Amino acid sequence: MKGLLTRCRALPALATCSHQLSQYAPQRFHHCAPGRGKRLMLSRMFQPQKLREDQVLSLEGRSGDLTCKSQRLMLQMGLIHPASPGCYHLLPYTVRAMEKLVRVIDQEMQTIGGQKVNMPSLSPAELWRATKRWDSMGRELLRLRDRHGKEYCLGPTHEEAITALVASQKTLSYKQLPFLLYQVTRKFRDEPRPRFGLLRGREFYMKDMYTFDSSPEAAQLTYSLVCDAYSSLFNRLGLRCIKVQADVGSIGGMVSHEFQLPVDVGEDRLVVCPSCHFSANMETLDSSRTNCPACQGPLTKTKGIEVGHTFYLGTKYSSIFNAQFINVHGKPSLAEMGCYGLGVTRILAAAIEVLSTEDCVRWPGLLAPYQVCLIPPKKGSKEEAAAELAGHLYNHITEAVPQLQGEVLLDDRTHLTIGNRLKDANKLGYPFVIIAAKRALDDPAHFEVWCQNTGEVVFLTREGVLELLSQVQVV
Amino acid sequence: MKGLLTRCRALPALATCSHQLSQYAPQRFHHCAPGRGKRLMLSRMFQPQKLREDQVLSLEGRSGDLTCKSQRLMLQMGLIHPASPGCYHLLPYTVRAMEKLVRVIDQEMQTIGGQKVNMPSLSPAELWRATKRWDSMGRELLRLRDRHGKEYCLGPTHEEAITALVASQKTLSYKQLPFLLYQVTRKFRDEPRPRFGLLRGREFYMKDMYTFDSSPEAAQLTYSLVCDAYSSLFNRLGLRCIKVQADVGSIGGMVSHEFQLPVDVGEDRLVVCPSCHFSANMETLDSSRTNCPACQGPLTKTKGIEVGHTFYLGTKYSSIFNAQFINVHGKPSLAEMGCYGLGVTRILAAAIEVLSTEDCVRWPGLLAPYQVCLIPPKKGSKEEAAAELAGHLYNHITEAVPQLQGEVLLDDRTHLTIGNRLKDANKLGYPFVIIAAKRALDDPAHFEVWCQNTGEVVFLTREGVLELLSQVQVV
Structure with a gap:
């Protein structure tokens, strides 16, 4: 340790520690974005698994609170871990899925002209007093004071902040509009009774977009555009989503x-x-009311999880903060606004709620944390010789299908039977599980491929595997 | 608007709004990730520019607080905007640069086996009381109570949280170690005097990694490994960085x-x-002390911005939370820990501080928000015919150099002279500025290319431009 303390190097002197690095080499690549020789090993994942239901209950601390399937599965499979009521640690599989979801959201928002910003969580009280929401939001706002006594809340939404920001730009022209500004950040809401895991938490990720238009007509078009982008998003995720008329609530x-x-x-x-x-x-x-207001026909009832919410705001906020632009006649005019939210962590949990069985997590294909799990034979079994073929297959996949780099996991827990590892893979919901067992020793080798999202099981040669996987969409 | 209110469609019924969409088409693609016909137009950017120094000062509210070049430039160029003391809105260019920086950090952390997690900002007081930091951190902690009176702080760092998380995994084996767990999240610190813009804020992004090893020797190797990854990161950014021995402070x-x-x-x-x-x-x-403790030679003094900090913690935290693993002898043993921080937003500002001139922002090439700015001729000028060539060149670049999709901006403010737009481009520091002027009408067309990070200006044919740009590294 003394060496570490006293020897400091200028940057180019990296060579000085190369002998240390080479000693360390066998352990160096546990979770690397893999190329040849760098394989993602399941045994090294920080991913506590296979908790019994009672263990999961004791995690949450209050036995009545394990209230839905996605919460139980996400706890049992080591996808989330409770930190405090309504707050969760997102563990590595969930972070990967969330980052994929954010990429899909970015694509959809940027396709319609969205520009990404990032606003602080600490939101000054004076902004909220201006809109009277400092009082009207009541105990849902988490409030605090800084060392100088200045009051803040932790932003549950950012209409005030973004409108004040846009209002600060004094030279906006109608020619620049619409602006579609969005962020993907943590939001805070002091839920009276947080529950359902990530479905109703106190700290969660949300995509919030705010739009600024030069007329009510233009604002309506922007509203439709964002709604269509939301529909496109859920389509791509394979989630059936209903768009319903809704109450404007505290947003207005x-x-x-x-x-x-x-x-x-x-x-x-x-x-x-x-x-x-x-x-x-x-x-x-x-x-x-039991009949339809539009056609008087009978109405069907159902329950739903709200995953998105859109509002046409008019000038409610722009008039308060004086968010203006110069209109076509050269006169200042108030911006017509909309705001649009997507519950990012909530979509993840809702998708798991909708797609999973009682015991097995299923993901939207695009969001699966890893696309492929490769299971080599058990150590000491008759098929052990197929282990090398599994390693080769790993390399072939990541070389021949570049989008799968970083997406293939090798279940190297070869002290376990194939059956036990397949059971785990089934629970975690990798879209493709590939087993190298007895038929991998045939000539040509055949691999058993479980397509978990369709339920199919097929035996394929190496070329067949590569052809199948080359179709996989990865975001 | 009535139509929006009462007509709701199931997902497949997207066709119903296609006529609305086609009306809207001319405006649809302002900031899209571009392909053919979808160009990023500078005029549509939410990016207030060219503020005078006194306007920037009034933004910050307190005239004495504009204390460094990066702060002034980032405010003037519309890269950040003050939200409250020490808290800034990150505007679109900065978000792009930060997302690139996070990708480079992810690559470096995952190359050494890092696994990404995400821990809440709300951190329960009892964790901090366990380590006595609830008191010792004093007024730097931002504290609050939820509606039930339970106390939290907003995490400035997460040793307590991660150690409690790892301690909750009761079946860790030495075979699974080391774990290198990290996150990139907002941190909070109630600075007595926030200043220097993003260099010393109260809410900022940090990459924090925590490592768990089975022995002091293994922990030292991990420590070296992370330090080397940090060096590699700063090397890739082209930033000269000195690693110095440091005080352990409140982390320990x-x-x-x-x-x-x-x-x-x-x-x-x-x-x-x-x-x-x-x-x-x-x-x-x-x-x-004026001489070197190691060789007794004279010491040179300098000043620095701390962009990273590493700690070998031993069992300071694992002993408090009982973060154990089963060792090679089958006995429980305390994990040897390290923690490692990188100031994400601070690195951005520090890079601008180091690389920029008094008036012009310069970025590490890898982090530039957009790699290329294309300037067509002024409307009504003699070279106006070259405008079409600039449009074609835009398409050629994004088709021939796939990594530049989304990286090329067309400065469509053709009411301005080329000179004025070049001046803006110079201030914003795009690595490559390409001008289609008089010589674009030669046969073959020649474009004027300003390589702003090297200071070179060259005239190149279309093929020359594509060859030059195909060398550009984009993350």
Whole structure:
């Protein structure tokens, strides 16, 4: 340790520690983005697994709170770990899935002209007092004071902040509009009763977009555009989503829609008209209503998880902060605003809730943390000779299918039987599980491929495996 | 608007709004990740520019606080905007640069086996009481209570949280170690006097890694490995960085080093020995010392910005939270820990501080928000015919050099002269500025290419431009 303390090197002197590095080499590449010889080894993952239900319950500390399938599965499979009520550590598999989801969201938002910003969590009280939400948001706001006594809340949403920011730009022209500004950041809400794991937490990731237009008509077009981008997102994830009319709540504005994933554990009660496609959150309708307001036909009831929410705000916020632009006549004019939220961590949990079985996690293909799990034979078994073939196959996949670099995991726990490891792989929901067993010793070698999202099992040669995997979409 | 309110569609019914979309098409692709016909237009960027110094001062509210070049330039160029003392909105260019920096950090951390996690900002007081840091961190901790009166701080660092998380895994084996767990998240520190813009803020992004090893020897190797990854990172960014011995401060532990960028505005005072490569933060030495503790030679003084900090912690935290593993003898044993921070937003600002001139931002090539700015001729000028060639060149670049998709900006403000737009481009520091002017009308067309990071200006044919740009590294 003394060497570390006293020997310091200028940057180019990296060579001085090369002998240390080479000693360390066998351990160096546990979780690298792999190329040849750098394989992702399952045994080295920080990913506590196979907790029994009672162990999971004791994690949460309160036995009544394990209230839905996605929460139980995510705890059992080591995808999340409780930190405090409504706050979770996201473990490595979940971080990978979330980063993929954020990339899909970025693509969709940037396709419609979205520009990404990043606003602080510490939000000064004076902004919230200006809109009267410092009082009206009540105990949902987490509040604090800094060392000088200045008051802040932790932003649950950022209408105030973004409008003040845009208002500070004094020379905006109608020619520059619309602006579609968004961020993907942590949000905070002091839920009275956090529950359902990531579905209703106190600290969570949200994508929030705010749009600024030069007229109500232009703002309506932007509103449609963002809604269509949301639909496109859920389509790409393979999640059936219903867009329903919704209450504007504390955000305000004139028009609002929610994007809902229909599922029984959902906390929102929805009505859908099978005849005319009317659909609404029941809180927007008279509770005695049983027929469709549009076509008078009977309404079908369902429950949903709100994964997105859109608002046409008009000038509610721009008038308070004086967010103006110079219009076509050279006069200052208030911006017409919209705001649009996607629950990022909530979408992850909701997708797991919708797609999984009681015991096995399933992911939207695009979001699976790893696309492929490769299982070599058990050490000491009759098929042990196939282990080398599994290693070769790993290299072939990552070389022949570049988008799968970093996506293939080798289940090197070869003290376990293939069956036990297949069971784990089934629980974790890798889209493709490839087993090198007895038939890998045939000529040509055949690998057993479990396509977990379709339920198919096929035996394929190396070329067959590569052809199949070259079709996989990775974001 | 009524249509939006009452017409809701199931997902496949996207066709219903296609006429709206086609009306909107001319505006649809302002900032898209471009392909053919989808160009990034500079005029549509949310990026307030060309503020005068007095306007920038009034942004910060307190005239004495514009204390360094990077802060002034980032405010003037619309890279950041103040939200509250020590808290900044990151505007689109900065978000792009930061996301690139995070990708480089991810690559370096994952190459040495790092696994990415994500821990909440809300950190329960009981964790901090266990290590006595609830008191010892004093007023630097931002503290709050939830609606039930439970106390939290906003995490400035996460030794407590990660150690408690690892301690909760009861079945760790020495075979699984080392674990290198890291996150890139916002951190909070209630600085008595936030200043220097992103260099010393109250809310900032940090990469923090925590390592768990089975022996002091293994922990030392891990320590070297992470330090080498840091050196590799700064090398790739083209930033000269000095590793100096450092004080362990409130983190604690036995060994600590800082990674410092030498620059006059830096708040750390360093000594370096030109003869034997000893270097240290002066706070680790007796203040009267003028000669090198290692070789007794004279010491050179310099100032630096701390961009990274590493600590070998031993069992300081693992003993408190009982973070154990099963050792080779089947007995429980405390994990040997290290922790390692990189100031993400600080590295961005420090790089700008070091690389920029008084008036012009310069970025590490790898982190430049956009690699290329293309300037077509002024509308109504003699060279106006070259505008079409500039458009074609845009398409050729993004088709022939796939890594530059999303990296080329067209300065479509053709009411301005080429000279004025070149001046702006110079200020914003795009690595490559390409001008289509008079010589673009030659046969073959020649484009004027300003390589802003090397200071070269060359005239190149289309093929020459593509060859030059195909060398550009993009992360």
